[in-house]
Amino acid sequence: MPELRAVVVGAGIAGLVSALRLAHAGVAVTVLERDSHAGGKLRGEVIDGQTIDAGPTVFTMRWVFDELLQSLGHDLESELQLQQLPVLARHFWGDGSALDLFADPQASEAAVESFAGADEAQRFKQFCATTRALYRELEAPFIREPLTGGVPGFMLRLGPRGLALLTGIGPLRTLMGSMQRHFTDPRLQQLFGRYATYTGSSPWQAPATLSLITQVEMDGVWAVQGGMTALAQCLARLCVQHGVQFRFNTHCEEICITNGQASGVRLDTGDTLHADLVVFNGDAAALQQGLLGKSARKAVPTAAKERSLSALTWSVLAKTHSAEGRALDRHNLYFCHDYAAEFKDIFGRSRLPQDPTVYVCAQDRGAGAVPDGRERLLCLVNAPAVGEGAHASLQANEIARCQERTFARLKQCGLDVALEPTRTVVTTPQDFHQRFPATGGALYGQATHGWLSIFSRPGASCRIPGLYLAGGSAHPGPGVPMAALSGQLAAEAALAHLASTKRLRRGATSGGMSTPPAMTARWGSP
Numbered sequence: 001m002p003e004l005r006a007v008v009v010g011a012g013i014a015g016l017v018s019a020l021r022l023a024h025a026g027v028a029v030t031v032l033e034r035d036s037h038a039g040g041k042l043r044g045e046v047i048d049g050q051t052i053d054a055g056p057t058v059f060t061m062r063w064v065f066d067e068l069l070q071s072l073g074h075d076l077e078s079e080l081q082l083q084q085l086p087v088l089a090r091h092f093w094g095d096g097s098a099l100d101l102f103a104d105p106q107a108s109e110a111a112v113e114s115f116a117g118a119d120e121a122q123r124f125k126q127f128c129a130t131t132r133a134l135y136r137e138l139e140a141p142f143i144r145e146p147l148t149g150g151v152p153g154f155m156l157r158l159g160p161r162g163l164a165l166l167t168g169i170g171p172l173r174t175l176m177g178s179m180q181r182h183f184t185d186p187r188l189q190q191l192f193g194r195y196a197t198y199t200g201s202s203p204w205q206a207p208a209t210l211s212l213i214t215q216v217e218m219d220g221v222w223a224v225q226g227g228m229t230a231l232a233q234c235l236a237r238l239c240v241q242h243g244v245q246f247r248f249n250t251h252c253e254e255i256c257i258t259n260g261q262a263s264g265v266r267l268d269t270g271d272t273l274h275a276d277l278v279v280f281n282g283d284a285a286a287l288q289q290g291l292l293g294k295s296a297r298k299a300v301p302t303a304a305k306e307r308s309l310s311a312l313t314w315s316v317l318a319k320t321h322s323a324e325g326r327a328l329d330r331h332n333l334y335f336c337h338d339y340a341a342e343f344k345d346i347f348g349r350s351r352l353p354q355d356p357t358v359y360v361c362a363q364d365r366g367a368g369a370v371p372d373g374r375e376r377l378l379c380l381v382n383a384p385a386v387g388e389g390a391h392a393s394l395q396a397n398e399i400a401r402c403q404e405r406t407f408a409r410l411k412q413c414g415l416d417v418a419l420e421p422t423r424t425v426v427t428t429p430q431d432f433h434q435r436f437p438a439t440g441g442a443l444y445g446q447a448t449h450g451w452l453s454i455f456s457r458p459g460a461s462c463r464i465p466g467l468y469l470a471g472g473s474a475h476p477g478p479g480v481p482m483a484a485l486s487g488q489l490a491a492e493a494a495l496a497h498l499a500s501t502k503r504l505r506r507g508a509t510s511g512g513m514s515t516p517p518a519m520t521a522r523w524g525s526p
Helices: 013-024 063-071 105-116 118-144 150-169 175-182 186-199 208-218 229-241 284-288 295-299 339-348 390-412 429-435 451-456 480-500
Strands: 005-009 028-033 044-047 050-053 082-084 087-092 098-102 221-224 245-248 252-258 261-267 272-274 277-280 310-322 331-334 358-362 375-383 415-418 424-427 467-469
Touching (some): 013 063, 013 229, 013 480, 044 310, 044 424, 050 310, 063 480, 087 208, 098 105, 118 150, 118 208, 118 480, 150 451, 175 186, 229 245, 252 295, 261 277, 284 295, 295 467, 358 390, 390 415, 467 480
Parallel strands (some): 005 277, 028 245
Antiparallel strands (some): 087 098, 252 261, 310 424
């Protein structure tokens, strides 16, 4: 039987995982990437020869990659150096208060009690029990499996116990509404409401079910030696070992459709690569807008209802000074005074927040490490996805003011960052839009606003046979582990189709991952 060929468009995490799984099953895979390297949103900025993570910064749910590599005959510990962090994140407020959450649940309970009192610590304990149960019930029917059959199919897979739990949480309740039921302290409402931003959404519009992301972090946060970009380099290296061919600095102009089925791709050079299947690891909006050809538009029949958050980031190499008791850890949140106003600015007024919450990843810290001299920082504030068209030119006037407010917020909370223009790289929604076309700078696909929004996210299979979708804009959603799972689902759907048509040669199997799935390795969105 002739060799089966696949083209993967985009070398982000989802594309790399799809390529690995397809190659392992005996398919000849070519990955096209318009950048000079693999990783997609998992990227870094180089300042003075040092690489600073400039995309996702947190490695959670490591067993997704443990199971993936085991299924390929590899071991994650042999491929990457990982260190579990004792402090999940450090949180600061302008009134001088601060709260650490720890990998040790008892340590977190004690910290909450010291921070907000015994009653609130008891509420925190009950909240954690709820999020554990919620994650347990939603893991299989939502995260691990294709979301087929719409709402009725999901309810059937959820089962009586899951339905009862979901009813108790209130599927129509917002995440912030749920936090106001769980906690009386507004700072804790703010802290746990922020998990909506991990899917690029507003806590006042995201469903209460997103509280399960809390459990993802409680299960552990790891630091990757060499930064998060080392993960992409690891997967790309394994792809090569399994026979995957990479073509970098290569732009795909069109996904070719022959007799109603994907048949390959046409490059910007005019060359055509013929294939039995195509995996598109890009934002689904690019298909819908016709950026991959008119024929491919029907793969995603409707545009996303509302774009997710973008970001304004500063990748810096800088000296820092912290007030007493306000030292940086690896992951740090500096909360604004009026959290609701921040999201009204972003989603209601399409402007940068006037009073931003700031996330700081101090890449050289963690597990007691304190750098000597300048250190690598990623500072981030949430921003609207207005990186294209007339809005893009408007933002240029806001950047300087937002930068001033951002670093003033840090200073008010006890952190002084000595910015140097030659050691600072600013990235705007317009920059993200240029890197990820059709997004407007949105980093998470569509916003998860309203419980039913999860059913409007496209799945791996689409309306065009032979074309499969992967990445953060597809099911199960954004974040590094979630994108990896979307790549897995795309490969499994493709291999199942090939097997059903008897086009997969004897002895090649799709493999499989009995992976306790992940929610997100976040950008660090506050």
